[in-house]
Amino acid sequence: MESGGSIAANPMNATGDQASYDSIVTKVGCSNATDTLQCLRDTPFETLNSVLNGTDGNPQYSFWPVVDGDIIRDWGSMQLGNGEFVKVPIISGTNTDEGTAFGPTGINTTQQFYEYLTDGSAGIKLPASAAKRILELYPDDPSQGIPAFLGNKRVPSQGYQWRRTSAYAGDATMHANRRKQCETWAGASIPAYCYRFNVHSADVPYLVGATHFEEVSFVFNNINGTGYHYGKPFAGTPPSYAELSKLMTSMWASFIHDLDPNSGVRNFTNKWTSYAQNKPVDFVFDANVTSHMEPDTWRKEGIDYINSIAKAYWR
Template identity: 40%
Template sequence: MELYKNASIALQEFWSSTEIPNTMLSSLFGLCAVAGVCLATPNPNIHAHTSLPSVTVKNGSYSGVYNPTYNQDLFLGIPYAQPPVDDLRFRVPQSLNASWSDVRPATAYSPFCVGYGGDDLGKELAEDCLYLSVIRPSNIQPNASLPVVVWIHGGGLFMGGSNDARYNLSFPVQNSVDMGSPMIGISIQYRLSGWGFLGGKEVLDNGVANLGFRDQRLALHWVQENIAAFGGNPQKVTIMGESAGAQSVGAHLLAYNGRDDKLFSGAIAESGGPGVMFFSTTNGTGYNTTAYQTSYDTIVASTGCGNTTTNTLSCLRALPYETLNAALNSSIPGVGPFPPTIDNDFVSTYPSIQLTSGNFVKVPLLIGTNTDEGTAFKPDVSVNTTTQFLSVLNATLYPAPPSTSTIISYLYPNIPAIGIPSFQTWPYAPNSTIAIALGAQIRRLQAYFGDLVVNAPRRGANHAWAAHGVPSYSYRFDVTVTGNPPWVGATHFQEVAFVFNNTRGEGYAVNPFSNLTAAQTLAFDELAQHMSRSWVSFIVHDGDPNCHGLKGKVLWPVYDTRNGALGQNIVWSAKGNDSASLGRVEVDDYRIEGMDFIVKNSLAVYGR
């Protein structure tokens, strides 16, 4: 065992060097799985439960909750910043500035940050919402030095929260214990919608843009300062998110022009990442368009702050919560959406520029998308002809030459066999009633918008990591879960239940694992175990997803573009009759011409 320990130390020392030849990266990380560096034994710092959990951090002490089902300690609703209310509204988050001598309870989740979407239904919402929660194996000692994962929830940056049963960190933390490599899970909340991403000149001039990202950043600093008290290792923190959470992960990889503040050592981005920007597909694309100022001015006018003799931003800070909430949640034309903005600070410049130049934090990256992402991201229009397809393109492109939409129409032709969902998922003839009702060219439209929003940026990120000698791993999730009709397919978000190993479907209106045959149930459960353990392996084994401890599984290759190679994805599928069929490797060349165009024209055509 000493051999493995020494090899692991050597591997970490090697990775910490500033110059790592690209030719060595793939062989190094392949060796990890083959040579057994990732073998693990039960952590001696985990002990039987003896009392209610407590912890002392920089500001004071907290008592938590013991979960006997998983033998875990839960510390819920811990503040990491001063409440962003009153004069701290629309300001950069402020660190806690008080300490205490008593023991404070951390026994209940905090309210969601104020948001406006389906994920918020039935949830308590509050402006005072900058809290995090910590899940750890029970009775971890302060010197345990366990790896840490920080979960950043998605929801378009306008809804959601960490107290969502679909994001139950107890499941992956338990997986880590079962694998003999225990870890700690953390979920964080951040300001949303206009509360966290208000734009406009006044916001930029006051240096208070992208507050939601800045909230997350302060939470990561809190983790660095305090996680050792929970038994965590501040030098082994992986940030992880899905959708807007993955966009947030990408934002931290690029933050301050790629400055490495040593806040994390790995990153996981599901259906998002550093090149992704969830601009509204109906309002045009691109950073810092006039829409930001229009939204700000409309809010100012609707709240009466346009008549103030003082600074309009100061007026918005002084408004009653109910007044501002009503304005941000109104249907008045011009209000929202609220995407991030280039502020020449946190968001230094366009992501495509940074990715090309290598100005990003160089840590291992696990990133991927789902086969049928486009069914979630297409504009809500019916497209039956090429003329209508061109019309949609012209309405959603960043200012570009008129010929651009024509070029795109050639790259995404009306050939049903290459649209999404595939014919294996989509059992309808092009002239069938349902196909006509949805639009004769809907699968063409969905292929393009899925690539535009997430697939092409994912591929671009893999290529950027490979070009700069940093290991990354790519996946394509290809499962149509229970509750999704065939015309939706393996759409956005559906991998989350598998990553969290949430086979009971907690938090879902329809359990993704329900109403299956015995064979399908076995395949779904086995795939969830494989995926969840691969994610845990990446977190606890220095960016290698292959140390999952399962036999007969395909090796997930490092994404390698040397010598003109295209790179490879692992395909997560629940099809087939044997264990090996649940994960296979493919060359990453699907819709290659179209995605190459999107990546190469990220700035000129798409403004990102």
């Protein structure tokens, strides 16, 4: 599970989905069909694809998981808490700087950050007490923000507190969900191989760091960047990038075949060990230093709090 998993980062209700569905049905000419869903299934790929995807490759519609009492019986956080999940080994991970893709820009003051948390612009309205606690756990200290390689620097062009809000947004959107999933699997004594991808690809601006989606080309060994719209992720990179991709591809293939990411890996001594309650760890995939295990305890207090109020996020 890459950049997502059992707990959705969005409210799991159907608001707006029906209108989007109806729009698609109309555009492909299925409005008068007795069974519109079957009509969509029968629609030629080229026709449906042209409706779902814009000319720039970005999707025109977004459909999030919805609690329907059937396929999805409850919020992900609730089902994990109740032990209601398929108990099989998993790979689960996120990228170091997820928040640069999901966080707000233009926030310069703590008051503006508070309003972002409570006015619904973040996708959810947090209670005042929760928002105030978030402000405490994610202080206005650039050195605690992301990307970490910027040290104490601020980025005024993105917002005086951009690094602060990006750290929070990455945790709220991706990291907290991933960590809760790994903790739950460990609590049930089921192998969970968790990771943190820590590579800046060539197809994204330097400032965004190891941001969302950038691990995908590495996992699939897509050295040529086939299908990428915004540049080539390996263009001009040192040999260590291709070597890391080979390692990741080997580990994913090994897991698929043996449920163990280490089984088919050769000439690499650092083993990827599974999560444990008394030893929470993730594997850091890096092209600048040797990939290695680390304690999965970074920003622990903030992430623990986000997970403790999962229902406030409609998760």
